[in-house]
Amino acid sequence: MTDRPILFSGPMIQALLDGRKTQTRRVLRIPKGFTVENLAESNPGFYSGLPGDASSWGDNFSDDGGPMSLWELGSLSFAAGDRLWVRETWSHTGDGVFEIHQARIAPTGRVIYAATPAPDAPHAKYWPSIHMPREFSRLTLTVxxxxxxRLQDISEADAIAEGATCRLECSGCMGRYPxxxxxxxxxxxPSRFARNGGVLSERDISHGTPVAAFAGFINELHDPRWNLKGDGIFGRNPWVVALTFTVAKANIDALPKSEAA
Structure with a gap:
């Protein structure tokens, strides 16, 4: 059992809080000069506990669109029982808190999160999720x-577990289909992509299947201009590590290891 941080975007933080997200997929980079086969040979146990072909990796993305290199992950072996403390975009309301180290020792105020509105702090300066200290994490995942x-192997059930949700009668001709x-x-x-030229409707952002919704989200998250460059990361269909987990709405250090789920 290992503890490690994991980053998520705002929409996926909300999905975790809502209980809609119990899976995440992470695509790993093969360093230049390596192949899948010799990388596995030179990194025995790199993914200990994985079923199937544990030597398969592809390109690189994370749920928050940020970089994730093999060398950062080289010491990690995702396995059942691992605990992942979630990093997200955050801030602190304490007086005179302008830097992260000040937030850690502030005698007043509280941590706030971009994914959860804080009406009493309308001008808060938020720090990126990569800079969240462990003690400010509010979500713990147990693998x-x-x-x-492969990324395209995702099933409809998996896409729903990733966070895809359905709204009735919002797509198709006259909005007659889910x-x-x-x-x-x-x-x-407001968006230039709105069909009415004003604000986005449910129909404007809906997809016909949960897998299509997942593909569009991942493509946009990884590169907002993906559609100008090709098929996006989903179209490239890299190898992924798919994690299933339970969610605890608590800081990792507030949970006994045996009760993190």
């Missing part, structure tokens, strides 16, 4: 299953 597969999205928060916001 229950680890798989290696539509799927990983993040409905854009509805009602």
């Amino acid at each position: 229950s299953d680890v798989r290696v597969e 539509g799927w999205s990983m993040d409905w928060s854009a509805v009602g916001k």
Whole structure:
């Protein structure tokens, strides 16, 4: 059992809080000059406990669109029982808190999170998730299953476990069919992509299946201009490590290791 941080974007933080997200997929980079085969030979046990072909890796992305190199992950072996403390975009309301080290010792105020509105702190300066200290994390994931597969192997059930949700009668001709999205928060916001030329509707951001919703979300998260460059990361279909987990709404150090789930 190992503790390690993991980053998530705002919409996926909300999905975790809502109980809609119990899976995440992480794509790993093969360093230049290596192949899948000799990388596995030179890193025995790199993914100990994985079923199937544990030597398969592809390109690189994380749920928050940030970089994740093999060398950063080289000492990690995702396995059932691992605990992942979630990093997210955050801030602190303490007086005179302008830097992260000040937040850690502030005698007043509290930690706030970009994914959860804080009306009493409208001008808060938020720090990126990569800079969140362990003690400010509010979510802990306990890994229950680890798989290696291609990104496009994701099933509809898996896409729903990733956070895709359905709204009825919001897509198709006259909005007669259900539509799927990983993040409905854009509805009602101005956008040049809105069909009516004003604000986005449910129909504007919905997809026909949960897998299509996942693909669109991952492509956009990894590169907002993906559609100008090709098929996006989903179209490239890299090898991924798919993690299934349970979620505890608590700091990792507030949970006994045996009760983190």
